[in-house]
Amino acid sequence: MFESLKKKFSRTSEKLEEEIIEEAEKENNLQEESGSRFSFFSFGRKKEEEVEEDDSNLLPEAGEEAEESAEESQEEVKEETEEKKSRFWSRSKDESDDEETEDEPEEEPDEELDDEPEDEAEEKKSRFWSRSKDESDDEPEDEAEEKKSHFWSRSKDKSDDEKSEKDGDEEDKEEKSHFWSRSKKESADGEATGGLFSFVTEKTISEKHVDDILFELEMELLQGDVAMEVATEVVENVKTNLVGKKIKRSSDITEHTYNALRDSVAEIIDIPGKSMTEMIEEKKAIGEPLVVMFVGINGTGKTTTIGKLANYYLKKGYTPVIAASDTFRAGAIEQVTYHADNVGVKIIKHQKGSDPAAVAYDAVEHAKAQGKELVLIDTAGRMQTNTNLMDEMKKIKRVSNPDLVIFVGDALTGNDATEQAKKFNEAIDIDGVILTKADADSKGGASLSIGYVIKKPIMFLGMGQGYDDIMEYDPEWMLNQLFSDVDEEELAAIGD
Structure with a gap:
């Protein structure tokens, strides 16, 4: 995320x-x-x-132990350094001795050499060079050609390396630019x-x-x-x-x-604002339902979000009711009815093409009569540039008198979602935002921008396709997502 x-x-x-x-x-x-x-x-x-470790060391008894521990640690580091230094010189000496041994020809023991006549020494030397020549002559032509090929290959590689060093200024520059992180290996705890x-x-x-x-x-x-x-x-x-x-x-x-x-x-x-749950409690205290109207363009997941919120507050012990005020789009009433039936809440609906404001009004009156705490009003998706549909939305707001007008935007559309929220805010003065598909948002542009641009808080985030996949927006949680390693288990646990 x-x-x-x-x-x-x-x-x-x-x-x-x-x-x-x-x-x-x-x-x-x-x-x-x-x-x-x-x-x-x-x-x-x-x-x-x-900081936690430093606080634990503030005890009087721990001060002296910390100093002794530091001195012991310094002594151990010094001993390790001396030991490494000793091993280094030892290895260097061994390697030097080995090189000298390899360069010298095989010699007989000193005692035997002293007893050998000069003629025999010359004869052995002659046989030595003769054997070397014979071994060379006995080598198959293929092996000789292979060695020759290796020789030229090494020469070519060396030449290519020199050329690469001359022509690789850009690579050297890039390597130098990252020299500060000489070790790319990170441990499990992030160090x-x-x-x-x-x-x-x-x-x-x-x-x-x-x-x-x-x-x-x-x-x-x-x-x-x-x-x-x-x-x-x-x-x-x-x-x-x-x-x-x-x-x-x-x-x-x-x-x-x-x-x-x-x-x-x-x-x-961090845009200040009350949570929907707090507002439900305030309205409940005076015996009235909280009326929430949802707006946004087609395809952002508005109707599905209403189903998620109905399920969310039903599990919190409240009784929601849904108003099917999208009476224009084909299949809209059937879609919101499907969600209402799945989560088990009442839906108020009229025939297709009827007055959407009348549906919203009836849902509010039903909630008041039945003592229900929450009314969720679905509206037709419309582009912010469509003046006639925006006027119809203003009528729904005027008739139902909602406590909250929430814009539902698709987080994956990025800056488009911000611009849409801006236009809706200018038209009907929205009170908050719900961003859908936030779990699939790698860029984070809408999540970072939308609240700041319209000066209205993000209230919920859609985090998946299930009814439980929704969470109340928390700025601190958002910061943790942006400035710490992602905890996949935490994301999986949302809604539990």
Whole structure:
């Protein structure tokens, strides 16, 4: 979920880290450290764990033990270093001895050599070279050709390698640009070994470090169906939060970028508003039902969402009723009736082509008479540009007097859903949004933009095709989806 948007955030952090580390390398202001480097998405979780560990070490008794443990750890590291150094020189010496042995011809024991006459020594030497020549002559032509072929192949490979080194400036540049992450291997808890650097002299993040990187982020957000005003707001907030930050280690860059992006997105997606459940309780307290009218274009899943909400609140102990006010579309009444029967709620309907406002009115009166707490009004899907149908929708609103007007949009349509919500809001003043197919949304443009653009909260997210696959929108949950590793079990458990 939102994988594309998450990758954009992660790349922004990587590019900034790369920019500053390359600059420090040119200034000879860089040194590599041992230890593990946090990945972008596991950073927040790791920091929380560190804080918990630090709190546990605040006990008086634990202070001295921590110091002793640190001293012992330093001694162990020193001993390991000396041992590795000793093994290194030992291996080097062994390899040197082996090379000398390989270069020397096979010799007889010293005692036998001393006893041999010079003539016999010369004769053995002659036989040695003779055997070498005979072995060479006895080699099959195929083997000789194969060796020759290997020789030229090695020469060609070497030549190609030299050519590749000359012509591979772009590859070298790319490799250099990613030298900060020398180890790509990550452990199960999100840490990567290697690639941890510190600066000899403390550095400061400046505008020159972030301008190009944030421009790229803005372009990528726009390509990911994020609304223009939202992309601009994110970039400006991140720039404000990053410029001037002091950094001592490469991990500081990841920390500051992570926090800047997370804080910026948190401000955008957290639009204040009451939940539908709270509003039901308020209306129930005065003996009236909560009346909710649903609007949107054809094909967004509006009718199915009504069925999901009826099931959702039925399981919470409320009694919903559905109004089939889409009297124009062929099969619309049958479709909403099918959902109502499946979840077990009452449906109020008239004949096809009848007045949709009258159907909504009758459903509200039924709920009041029967003491039902929730009225869900289905309306005909219509394009926001169709003036006549929009006027009809205004009539339904005027007659039924709903407490909530909710726009249902398809998350997969991205910026189109945002523009549709904007037009509906201008026409009839909507109160909230439900996004369908959010579980299949990799870009996240609509989820990030729609509430901020129309200044109305997202109330529910459709997370699948079943009646239980709907959840109340939670900004904190949304942040966790964008800034932590996706928990597939959590997604699977939605609606349980």
